[in-house]
Amino acid sequence: MKESEFLGKLYSWHDSIERYLPWKENADGYQVWVSEIILQQTRVEQGTPYYLRFMQKWPTVSALAAASEDEILKMWEGLGYYSRARNMHAAAKQIVAIHNGQFPKNYEEILALKGIGPYTAAAISSFAFGGKHAVMDGNVMRVIARIYGIDSPIDKPAGRKAIQKEIDRLIDEKNPGRFNQAMMDFGALACKSANPFCQTCNFNDVCIAFKANLVSQLPVKAGKITKKTRYFHYLWLQRGDEIAIKRREKGDIWEGLYELPLIENQNSSLQIEEVIQFFKKINSAVSDQYIINHSSKLDRHVLTHLYLEATIYKIEGNFELFTNNTPYFFVPIENLDNFAFPKLLLRFLTANGHINR
Numbered sequence: 001m002k003e004s005e006f007l008g009k010l011y012s013w014h015d016s017i018e019r020y021l022p023w024k025e026n027a028d029g030y031q032v033w034v035s036e037i038i039l040q041q042t043r044v045e046q047g048t049p050y051y052l053r054f055m056q057k058w059p060t061v062s063a064l065a066a067a068s069e070d071e072i073l074k075m076w077e078g079l080g081y082y083s084r085a086r087n088m089h090a091a092a093k094q095i096v097a098i099h100n101g102q103f104p105k106n107y108e109e110i111l112a113l114k115g116i117g118p119y120t121a122a123a124i125s126s127f128a129f130g131g132k133h134a135v136m137d138g139n140v141m142r143v144i145a146r147i148y149g150i151d152s153p154i155d156k157p158a159g160r161k162a163i164q165k166e167i168d169r170l171i172d173e174k175n176p177g178r179f180n181q182a183m184m185d186f187g188a189l190a191c192k193s194a195n196p197f198c199q200t201c202n203f204n205d206v207c208i209a210f211k212a213n214l215v216s217q218l219p220v221k222a223g224k225i226t227k228k229t230r231y232f233h234y235l236w237l238q239r240g241d242e243i244a245i246k247r248r249e250k251g252d253i254w255e256g257l258y259e260l261p262l263i264e265n266q267n268s269s270l271q272i273e274e275v276i277q278f279f280k281k282i283n284s285a286v287s288d289q290y291i292i293n294h295s296s297k298l299d300r301h302v303l304t305h306l307y308l309e310a311t312i313y314k315i316e317g318n319f320e321l322f323t324n325n326t327p328y329f330f331v332p333i334e335n336l337d338n339f340a341f342p343k344l345l346l347r348f349l350t351a352n353g354h355i356n357r
């Protein structure tokens with residue numbers, strides 16, 4: 001299939017579904033960047049309000065660079081992958097320091113920013129500056145693998161190279177941004193991983209996967225990630241109208257977010273002896289008398305490499321000295337909304353009326 005035929009089929013489909021996206025209105029590099037990072041986390045419908053709030057609060061790179069990490073994590077709350085928000089903050093500071101607060105136009109300079117890989121650099125470069133760099137996300141790779149019948153695993157260098165070769169040939173040199181957007185949308189909305197719209201597809205007369213009945217087998221993936229399970233036991237420690245929380249530290253998931261006091265063990269249940277050990281570890285002056293008077297098992301939470309099984313236990317006991325020399329502190333329950341919590345806890349706090357959403 002010639003490049004012009006491919007583009008004709010792609011654009012006639014895209015023209016029929018074009019949807020309004022606020023960051024496409026005279027988008028500059030900063031706006032495209034923020035939208036791309038948000039959309040790596042969520043669908044357009046859920047990501048749009050985040051994008052609009054971001055732009056309202058931090059309309060420029062310099063404003064974002066000057067924000068505190070707590071403010072950014074709070075804004076990001078619920079999107080997951082909080083390292084992406086921290087990387088955005090670091091990249092904004094880089095842009096202020098190296099590029100005078102102006103988002104760089106050059107692909108290599110964009111790629112050098114913290115947290116930006118080839119995919120995001122290609123998207124920003126093509127959407128905001130007309131750079132001829134093809135976006136290679138999972139959707140785009142699926143489309144090319146099916147139309148051209150590429151059966152090398154797309155998660156291995158040889159498969160990626162074969163797809164890159166095709167897409168470099170096909171990219172619309174006059175309008176690479178339009179091409180990238182149309183390819184991403186086509187993969188996300190039409191040539192979907194499950195139940196693609198083959199019967200009405202513009203490509204079904206040339207698509208090798210469709211003609212050879214291989215749609216469900218392409219693209220090929222070599223390895224699936226095996227996930228392990230972690231067991232989180234959160235303690236709901238209430239003192240009058242206050243509860244204890246702490247900020248998560250470096251070196252683990254959810255760095256910088258807040259959570260309830262946590263005991264992690266290797267199984268889904270918690271023994272009272274483990275609670276006593278926990279209190280002894282953080283403050284040996286407290287009493288040995290604790291009672292678990294209620295527990296709520298949360299829905300299983302899924303991260304890329306991990307399943308999280310979490311339970312919240314209401315504990316009664318003497319924890320008056322609890323905050324001495326520990327990372328824990330008490331906050332009024334009515335002020336919990338001032339802190340950024342991981343989605344797992346946010347759902348619990350919202351469902352129980354402690355945070356209003």
Ligand code: SF4
Pocket residue numbers: 143146147190191192196197198199201202203204207209210215
């Ligand atoms: S015919 Fe089916 S598999 Fe082929 S490009 Fe269209 S939607 Fe994708």
